[in-house]
Amino acid sequence: MTVLPEWVMVGFSAATGQYVERHTLQYWEFGSSLTVAEDTSGNKARNVRIVVSIVVPVGVLIAGTIIAFIIWKRKKHAKRTPETTNLTSMNDDLERGAGPRRFSYTDLASATNNFSEQRKLGEGGFGAVYRGYLNDLDVEIAVKRISSGSKQGRKEYVTEVKVISQLRHRNLVQLVGWCHDKNDFILVYEFMPNGSLDSHLFGRRSPLTWSVRYRISLGLASALLYLHEEWEQCVVHRDIKSSNVMLDSSFNVKLGDFGLAKLMDHEQGPKTTGLAGTIGYLAPEYISTGRASKESDVYSFGVVLLEIATGRKSVGPGRKSDMGLVEWIWGLYGTGELILAVDDKLGKEFDEKQVESLMIVGLWCAHPDYNSRPSIRQAIHVLCLESPLPNLPVKMPVPTYQVSLSSVSSSEPSVTYSSMDLGR
Template sequence: MAAVILLAAVLLPLLLTPAESARGSSNNVSFDSAALSFSDLTLLGDSFLRNGSVGLTRDTGVPSSSAGSVLCSRAVAFGNGSSFAARFSFVIAEQNAGATGGDGIAFFISPDRATLGATGGYLGLFNSSVKSNSSAAAAIVAVEFDTMLNEEFGDQSDNHVGVDLGSPASVSAVDLAAFGVVLNSGNLTTAWIDYHGREHRLQVSLGYSAAKPAKPVLSVAVDLSPYLRDAMYVGFSASTEGSTQQHTIKEWTFQTFGFPSTTNSSTTSNASPQAAVLGDTASGAAASRKKRFGLAVTILGPVALAVSFVFFAWVSIKKLIEITSRKDTGFLPDLVKGPRKFSHKELSAATRGFHSSRVIGKGAFGTVYKAVMPSTATAYAVKRSTQAHQSRSEFVAELSVIACLRHKNLVQLEGWCDEKGELLLVYEYMPNGSLDKALYGEPCTLSWAERYTVASGIASVLSYLHQECEQRVIHRDIKTSNILLDASLRPRLGDFGLARLMDHNKSPVSTLTAGTMGYLAPEYLQSGKATEQTDVFSYGVVVLEVCCGRRPIDKDDGGGGAGKNVNLVDWVWRLHGEDRLIDAADPRLAGSFDRDEMLRLLLVGLGCANPNCDERPAMRRVVQILNREAEPVAVPRKKPLLVFSSSASMKLQEIAFSCGDEVRGGLPAAVATSPKSEGGDIER
């Protein structure tokens, strides 16, 4: 086989002329959103994916300030005189009729793949503290589709298109009233942006149909060569400020053209004598090439036939081996294009044969190893499943859900492996470990600002999982050890949806330790059914841990002797009832925190940990509270009481209670009663 390929490699150059061998490839690039995978996109701020579209701002009926952007992760190299063309369809809709509008959408080209700016008139692209001549902002080229009149930026109207160069103040703009286009009408609008580098002209066209209008709405002479560098990123951004406007990009294409060709195909009419001699020489060379071509075909014909036969036989045998080696032939991964399949061999090498020295964590799903790829030195976290008996079809179904999730506060799934009877998940590696280690390590290095960022980030990602995904995801195991910290100490929620990868007929509580019990909602202990509200309860406990620096079930060291178990929610609620809520703050902070933020976060934690699931706020509401866009939920001074029924599906002997709590039975219904403020029932 190798000899045949070597012979072909030796003979093939006979078919190529020197000019053909030297032919270069074009530098032009072309993107189409329909062909991009999730790994080709970078989502920043409040942007999200839904049904093949990109939402740039929060999808909420409550007025809020929001900013988001999406970029293509592939860099585009621009050259002198290069041109580009973009086409995209978008919808700007106002949920509440008659409400104040938002601020609009911008198409941009930036040298920074992490471009995200302020809300309001800055369109999620620029910042108020960044002047137009500083850092990467000076190189941003943008076309804004603005729906808000901002006089500070010289806007003409609340319905205009403008060209921005390093600043939200447009260098040229046009009111769209004369063209019959209303940007925030809620209609699908298509935009065409064409830049001709040699003519230094930028044109913008708009319409409600797929046909490009004959006349552009904006045509301006501008030289973009000082802004278009060797490596730039293409994207979209949008923002709101105290509005419910939604900004959605439906589809888009982008291409560059006009780069100089590596070959010169032009001819000249005034041929010199030397050119004539070269022409005669070329004629003779052509005849010689015909002879060589005939010889090559004579030899390569049988060779090509042999190569084809050997290749076909090799592919067939390999396919047969793969099929017969699979115990479950139904496992044909039909996942999104983002995560890739790793081989067991490369993961084994990256973890040193899954050596114990590479273990960085253990959980219900299995053991987590640190993997370092020998070829690239890239670090990953590899989760080795202990659920080898699980059907592969179920593994694919659950993995498909996880692979579609993309949020800045989620640990990103990079790939998977299903070889040698094992199920392996590959995630990006988080260098700062878990929140549990950062919060309870000695010394604790987390500042108050970092703790507040953790609470806000996890609230944002839970809102995404519960309300913004195409398929709702219930996490089921939110706790500090499942919250990881990246290199910038930003929170990333890990192990999401892993309960769905386990046996569904097995009680999720029976495998949990007593230390985890402090995170479980009362109704979950009773019915065994996980809901959005059970996640909210767990989040409330995590928030109280972040504020207090105490575990959900901790030892009370006061009073001397062996301390008894204390439930964190009970302890904080008692301080709240005594009007001493601020005393719950972690003493290790030594008072270095914002008092208003501490009280706000403590009240959020208590509100989420309310024993009555109907009284807990939705995670979208929590996000608004932490962003100061809504007031905290009302929290009663006395913790509500809850009664369990005797028909609870869990064996109470399996549950590790603390604080000497009891369980009352005898109710006929399988649901908890409404919370009470008095009586002899036991508090949870």
């Protein structure tokens, strides 16, 4: 209070110079010691003074009652945080309609053997997922328990329940129910016996045949078409990656994890949401501007297609080359040697036309220039061999960011693209 004025703005900035980096702010909070006195009603104050002047004992009693009431109201207001209000509103909305049901903590603890380690399927940044069984429904479930104290995890919990509870599509993970008792925030999904796509492509699960991989790519495209064009609003997923592509007992695709999803009108352009997602799947313009769009989702979809065809991760451990996956495959496309990128685990058991279509569509969707990417509907037509393959540049275009004075003031760098030699 001795340094800052009553009203201030707090922000963050970062610079990378000539290199590409990603600065991630995991958590922050702001506290203030400023106390703003609340105004009291002039009429109420005058009434109290009149009463006190007439009958002192009665006045003391009334004043005590008023003070107690104010303290009670303040405590009640303090407990009713925006998050509590959101959850109460969400309960009312969901319990009025059909769809996901609300579970008690006791029900889910019983279903997962009190969230035992033996039932744990995996653990992410915001919590762990457990395998469970609901006796009354006679169904297996996957139970995601948000880590206590994770504010971002709770925010994603609210987003996911609100968004996915409204969506109905055969290629989206079904939300069975939810629970938020006290400090526990839990999501209940249908159980996926064959786990996630990445566990088959890069993990220890059984390798996938080409026919299954091709069907997975079409199923994922169908889910994205529904989100982008067929539902009443456009849903931008913002975290499409192979670990969020789940597989049921018949290896049918179920896209999950809508904690980062954003809703926007179909006519609306890119929306500033702040950067979120996973490195290796993020579109270059999204990294630069923080504006999520259908085009940035399509980019992530293209990267997943390339992973399906090659069995290689977009980035990180397990890569056979320091070069990015998109860059490496684009180089092979330019020399007419795409076949060299096909996953060795497939041997020669694949359809060459489908493989070529899958990889070229993957490159098309992952084009550095978002204006040159297809819509998901256009991509599906080519994947199904119903439209001719696109003609892509022989060399991968590279985004070049030029920050002008006007773009500095608006915090939006201008972007140009050029075809450059990517040889090292």
